[in-house]
Amino acid sequence: MSDISTPQGGNRLARLLVQILLGLGTLAITILGLLLITFIIGRVVPIDPVLSIVGERATPAQMQAVRDELGLDLPMWEQFYIYVRDALQGDLGRSIRTGMPVAQDIARFFPATLELATLGTIFGTLIGIPAGVLAAARPGSIADQLVRLVGLMGYSMPVFWLGLVGLLIFYGKLDWVAGPGRLDPAYDMMLEFQLTQYTGMVLLDSLLNGAWDIFRNALSHIILPAGLLGYISMAYISRMTRSFMMNELGQEYITTARVKGMPEWRVIWVHAMRNVMVPLITVIALSYAYLLEGSVLTETIFAWPGLGSYITDALFAADMPAVLGGTVVVGVAFVTLNMASDILYRLVDPRARA
Amino acid sequence: MSGTQTWRQWLTDPSPSSRRQARLGQWWLAWLRIKRNNLAMAGLVIVGILLFAAAFAPWIAPHDPLVQDLSRRLLPPGTPGNWLGTDDFGRDILSRIIYGSRITLYIIGLVAVTAPVLGLLIGTVAGYFGGWVDAVLMRLTDIFLAFPRLILALALVAVLGPGIENAVLAIALTAWPPYARVARAETLTVRKSDYIAAIRLQGAGPVRIIAGHIVPMCLPSVIIRVTLDMAGVILIAAGLGFLGLGVQPPLPEWGLMISTGRKYLFEQWWVATMPGLAIFIVSLGFNLLGDGLRDVLDPRSAAR
Numbered sequence: 001m002s003d004i005s006t007p008q009g010g011n012r013l014a015r016l017l018v019q020i021l022l023g024l025g026t027l028a029i030t031i032l033g034l035l036l037i038t039f040i041i042g043r044v045v046p047i048d049p050v051l052s053i054v055g056e057r058a059t060p061a062q063m064q065a066v067r068d069e070l071g072l073d074l075p076m077w078e079q080f081y082i083y084v085r086d087a088l089q090g091d092l093g094r095s096i097r098t099g100m101p102v103a104q105d106i107a108r109f110f111p112a113t114l115e116l117a118t119l120g121t122i123f124g125t126l127i128g129i130p131a132g133v134l135a136a137a138r139p140g141s142i143a144d145q146l147v148r149l150v151g152l153m154g155y156s157m158p159v160f161w162l163g164l165v166g167l168l169i170f171y172g173k174l175d176w177v178a179g180p181g182r183l184d185p186a187y188d189m190m191l192e193f194q195l196t197q198y199t200g201m202v203l204l205d206s207l208l209n210g211a212w213d214i215f216r217n218a219l220s221h222i223i224l225p226a227g228l229l230g231y232i233s234m235a236y237i238s239r240m241t242r243s244f245m246m247n248e249l250g251q252e253y254i255t256t257a258r259v260k261g262m263p264e265w266r267v268i269w270v271h272a273m274r275n276v277m278v279p280l281i282t283v284i285a286l287s288y289a290y291l292l293e294g295s296v297l298t299e300t301i302f303a304w305p306g307l308g309s310y311i312t313d314a315l316f317a318a319d320m321p322a323v324l325g326g327t328v329v330v331g332v333a334f335v336t337l338n339m340a341s342d343i344l345y346r347l348v349d350p351r352a353r354a
Numbered sequence: 355m356s357g358t359q360t361w362r363q364w365l366t367d368p369s370p371s372s373r374r375q376a377r378l379g380q381w382w383l384a385w386l387r388i389k390r391n392n393l394a395m396a397g398l399v400i401v402g403i404l405l406f407a408a409a410f411a412p413w414i415a416p417h418d419p420l421v422q423d424l425s426r427r428l429l430p431p432g433t434p435g436n437w438l439g440t441d442d443f444g445r446d447i448l449s450r451i452i453y454g455s456r457i458t459l460y461i462i463g464l465v466a467v468t469a470p471v472l473g474l475l476i477g478t479v480a481g482y483f484g485g486w487v488d489a490v491l492m493r494l495t496d497i498f499l500a501f502p503r504l505i506l507a508l509a510l511v512a513v514l515g516p517g518i519e520n521a522v523l524a525i526a527l528t529a530w531p532p533y534a535r536v537a538r539a540e541t542l543t544v545r546k547s548d549y550i551a552a553i554r555l556q557g558a559g560p561v562r563i564i565a566g567h568i569v570p571m572c573l574p575s576v577i578i579r580v581t582l583d584m585a586g587v588i589l590i591a592a593g594l595g596f597l598g599l600g601v602q603p604p605l606p607e608w609g610l611m612i613s614t615g616r617k618y619l620f621e622q623w624w625v626a627t628m629p630g631l632a633i634f635i636v637s638l639g640f641n642l643l644g645d646g647l648r649d650v651l652d653p654r655s656a657a658r
Binding site: 293 | 494498500501505506510513593620633641
């Protein structure tokens with residue numbers, strides 16, 4: 001591929017384009033696979049979908065009508081084709097519990113999860129990167145051991161337990177933060193009826209409306225769960241930062257910079273950091289994706305009205321369309337984030353373009 | 355081994371006289387390196403305590419984990435006879451944690467023998483045959499890898515129904531892809547080597563080559579991964595238990611114990627926090643051990 005004799009610039013651009021197209025192809029296949037798996041899970045489920053919609057007293061005619069509507073008499077491959085076609089058009093079926101289209105439900109619940117995971121990732125990045133750099137600058141030092149231990153502890157903690165302990169200490173004993181939920185009930189009403197909901201994220205919406213008291217209340221509710229998720233993500237980011245930075249500091253250009261008499265902070269934060277940032281993008285994207293997942297358990301602890309609560313509530317109501325729809329959405333978000341970080345990586349790092 | 359030699363000399367002999375001696379010597383050197391690593395040793399001790407507690411639970415535990423005593427319910431830690439307190443049915447929390455180690459060990463044991471085997475099978479077959487087999491199997495691996503683990507496990511348990519075996523199955527089905535990746539990478543490095551060509555010329559078929567000559571080459575890296583993975587498996591199992599989708603009451607599973615203690619969180623904090631501490635310590639133990647093992651057994655990080 002390298003000896004096509006087009007001008008260098010055009011060639012590189014073309015190659016980048018090919019890579020992006022290949023990436024999108026992979027993305028499409030992966031999403032198709034995702035849908036296939038959820039389709040299979042949905043078909044082997046022992047709950048009869050017809051019965052759970054019409055109830056036990058339905059007449060055979062009513063049951064047949066629902067069967068026809070759901071297309072359950074069609075051949076399997078045709079059912080799968082319809083499932084994929086509908087999913088691509090944003091139709092994930094109808095929730096048995098709420099009676100609403102699953103996609104509509106998820107659109108209502110997803111912003112809360114997004115808000116939580118985003119703030120968590122911001123916390124994790126802001127603390128994780130300096131911690132990792134500090135550890136790498138003095139390997140074997142007390143600071144390094146400490147960062148390593150704190151990181152390993154983050155890897156080892158059940159997030160729901162950490163949430164309970166956090167609630168116990170910071171809400172129950174110290175009363176520094178607000179308890180479970182997104183807002184105090186009074187503010188919840190205000191949000192519902194007095195504010196324009198631009199994004200569905202309370203923090204952003206209250207800011208955009210200039211409603212400071214709601215913003216402050218929302219902040220006191222989100223700070224604990226986001227802080228805990230941030231700790232989990234910090235554990236991962238600091239560890240990866242440390243290993244990338246160690247690797248980079250062993251390079252010859254770093255030795256050259258040091259020999260020239262460049263101050264150490266400049267060597268680390270300007271010269272080495274430029275190269276460390278590239279793989280770190282992937283790490284941060286990955287940890288963001290993990291937080292979307294990790295929020296499932298956190299949300300149940302904090303009664304956070306997000307996608308995680310939606311999925312678990314649906315699970316207990318045996319509401320399979322909602323469970324599978326939620327699974328698909330998280331899966332697609334996961335895959336897309338991965339893909340995006342991969343493309344970003346290629347754009348930022350000239351070596352990856354070759 | 356000649357009479358004048360000590361064990362240590364025999365193990366560190368630079369010119370071993372048998373394969374067994376060479377292999378044991380390598381293990382001895384690895385053990386020495388692990389022993390120098392304090393954190394890894396701490397992990398080893400924790401895992402040792404877990405194994406000990408699980409093996410001798412009836413002898414160590416002061417009470418029966420299932421016997422209820424409503425006159426002694428919700429006692430705080432430090433009560434004589436119930437050093438970690440009692441739960442809402444008056445059951446001794448320490449005894450339940452000790453017996454719970456059996457369930458934890460059962461789950462991670464089952465996952466540790468199923469997921470890596472499945473991963474090894476898929477990874478080695480993909481790496482050995484290459485071509486479209488490789489493409490199909492690796493795409494499958496990527497798809498499973500693309501699923502968030504906990505959520506896929508949730509969906510699977512929702513279908514299979516709650517229970518310990520189903521939880522194990524769900525975890526194993528979500529845990530195999532990384533092993534397949536590792537096994538494939540190892541297979542690709544040995545696939546073209548001369549010793550494989552020699553066996554093939556002797557008439558060995560693919561099954562024999564993969565099972566007898568490629569899988570053993572993949573084992574070290576897979577074992578490291580298993581150790582590191584165990585912490586994650588413990589956390590997912592506890593999460594399923596916490597949501598009521600794993601082990602069912604009255605069995606003393608740690609995640610389940612946390613979820614029953616949730617009701618009493620602000621008044622009787624120990625009911626929920628003590629089992630969580632157990633989960634945390636054990637999973638930290640596996641992480642420390644896995645980290646240490648990787649430092650010792652992986653030549654790239656050992657060089658530093």
